[in-house]
Amino acid sequence: MAKPRRAMGLLLKVNLLLGSLAFAALAIFSAQEIQTTRSSIREEIEASNRIATQLLARITAIYSRQGPVALAEVLRQTGRVRANEIRLYDHAGELLYESPPTSYKAGRYAPEWYAALVTPAMKATVIRVNAGTLVVAPNPTRAVLDGWDDLVSFMVIQSAALLMAYLLLSWMLMRWLAPFEQIRRALLQIGSGRHDVRLPALPGREPGEMGMAFNRMAQAVQDDIASRQQIAQAEARLAAQREFTQALHRRIEDERRAIARELHDEMGQSLTAMRSISAALAQNPELRGKPAGEAARLLFETAGASFDAMHRLIPRLRPIQLEEIGLGDAVRDLVASLQQAHPGLHITLAMDLAQHDAVHVDAETCAFRILQEALTNVVRHAQASAAWVELSIRDGALRVCIADNGRGADEPLSRNGHYGLRGMRERAEALGGRLAIGPAQQGGLQVSAWIPLQEETV
The missing domain is CATH 3.30.450 (Beta-Lactamase)
Structure with a gap:
């Protein structure tokens, strides 16, 4: 060539x-x-x-x-x-x-x-x-x-x-054009990556103005590169933090799953054995009507209450139905359980999960946890008589919205028991999504989350 x-x-x-x-x-x-x-x-x-x-x-x-x-x-x-x-x-x-x-x-x-x-x-x-x-x-x-x-x-x-x-004339031209040669060399140095190059005050009106313009341009380029580097570093830190948060939530879910399994398998069997033994003792004719028989009966009732409390705690630790029946049925089960436990609160549920197969597991878990935490806050703090839950897939994202007609937020949400809202935001952001909290049209509080369908690579 x-x-x-x-x-x-x-x-x-x-x-x-x-x-x-x-x-x-x-x-x-x-x-x-x-x-x-x-x-x-x-x-x-x-x-x-x-x-x-x-x-x-x-x-x-x-x-x-x-x-x-x-x-x-x-x-x-x-x-x-x-x-x-x-x-x-x-x-x-x-x-x-x-x-x-x-x-x-x-x-x-x-x-x-x-x-x-x-x-x-x-x-x-x-x-x-x-x-x-x-x-x-x-x-x-x-x-x-x-x-x-x-x-x-x-x-x-x-x-x-x-x-x-x-x-x-050649000598005079060399003197006159010397500043332009300095400008040319400085431009070549800028092009080779030396963005710290600056020109001194050049003689002559035109070279002087060009030198000042070059220095302003070089400073702008250097500032722009520094800004881009800072942005890149911030994005890298954010990506690392998001990856860490995502891994942390996965670890928490794994621990919750393990604890729920241990409670269901080990403690559940122990409480069942306690109930069986205490029932047998309470039905023993020799102990009937005696203090030992009464103690056996109390032990039977206490073991039953503990067993019921454990079964109520297990879904909070790990929603087993999310793995067994899917996100839509798990949400329906959650809403039905809350409706049954709190008959004074009317919950309206609207779902559109036509593209459910496109949702990855972490997004399902995140959406369910946000719904669970938001509805728990409505029950505990909102003093509401009605709540509205919307779950849909639109524009390549899983959208979650929980609104109520309660008293709203009259204080900063990061105080006095509202750390759960911060956890919801961290969950959404860890998957590349976002969460917004603000007043609802019904007068209470509204929590809206947007979670990407596909898991982002960080």
């Missing part, structure tokens, strides 16, 4: 832009200088050729009668005429005179491409003389060389000036 190309930095882009502008400026200045040199050379050569032609025409007119040889001698004495090449031919076309080579910048010539750019197109002038021909041809090579030397000097000076300007 090909590696992604690394993008150019801002400073490099600006430097490339400045370098391109400098090169473009140098090219424009050079083109302008070449055009100026071309115009100057043309003007100079034309003027020089015109003057030389006029002068030579007069000289030729004066010495033409003496012949080409005399004219050649005059031209040799005159010497080289700048920017012109002079040749004298006799009537047979033989060269009698040619301008001597120039001594000005002898041996040097401008590059051919430059000469082609600046050399104007000019024709040689032919002057007829007696028995000969004088040819005056423009020769701009020295002027072209001067233009080339001027261009080289110009380019060197301009290049040095542009280079100094470029270096100065």
Whole structure:
């Protein structure tokens, strides 16, 4: 897989832009200088050729009668005429005179491409003389060389000036962009997980404002992460506490089940044996009417009362009918038992357990205990004449509601015997549910519980 190309930095882009502008400026200045040199050379050569032609025409007119040889001698004495090449031919076309080579910048010539750019197109002038021909041809090579030397000097000076300007601007840009580089590095550090990074006060208005905005952003990110960590820790503690409470209630139910079994099996058998023995003693003819017989009769009655009290206590410890007949019938049995024990309290029961198979065992136990505790509080504290019990499965939860028309709660529920309400709330929350306690529409107190159908994983 090909590696992604690394993008150019801002400073490099600006430097490339400045370098391109400098090169473009140098090219424009050079083109302008070449055009100026071309115009100057043309003007100079034309003027020089015109003057030389006029002068030579007069000289030729004066010495033409003496012949080409005399004219050649005059031209040799005159010497080289700048920017012109002079040749004298006799009537047979033989060269009698040619301008001597120039001594000005002898041996040097401008590059051919430059000469082609600046050399104007000019024709040689032919002057007829007696028995000969004088040819005056423009020769701009020295002027072209001067233009080339001027261009080289110009380019060197301009290049040095542009280079100094470029270096100065680069240095200034480095200073100006240094705060942005600090911001870039700080952003990379934030992205790598170092949320404690902060920027110092940066010079310049824009970098300063960006630095302050970055610091505010970094602080907000750090605060948000700290808050999330605290929330996660709190949720972990809550989950651990919920798991502990759930395990505690399970342990309590296991202990209650064991105690109920021990009472039913061991103590129940002992009390039954006591009743049998005392009944046999009380029916013995030898003890009938005697103090020993009366003691046997009292023992028989006491054992019976204890046996009845034990059987009333066992359902409080462990509702055996919840395991044997299910939640709905266990609730009906509980309501019927309370109705029978307290005929002055009318209890209305409404149930809708169409999805009962979806309820796990802990939720059934929790719902039954909440109903049991709430109805016990109604009987003991509410002084109510009526109570309403609703048990239903809706929206993926087991809902329990107990309301009465009693005196309500005229004091904090955590005081004076209301610890059972706290236990109900802990039971519901241990399974991921919730419990609400408030005034009922009938004037008394209402306890509402919401318990998830499926056991939550903590």
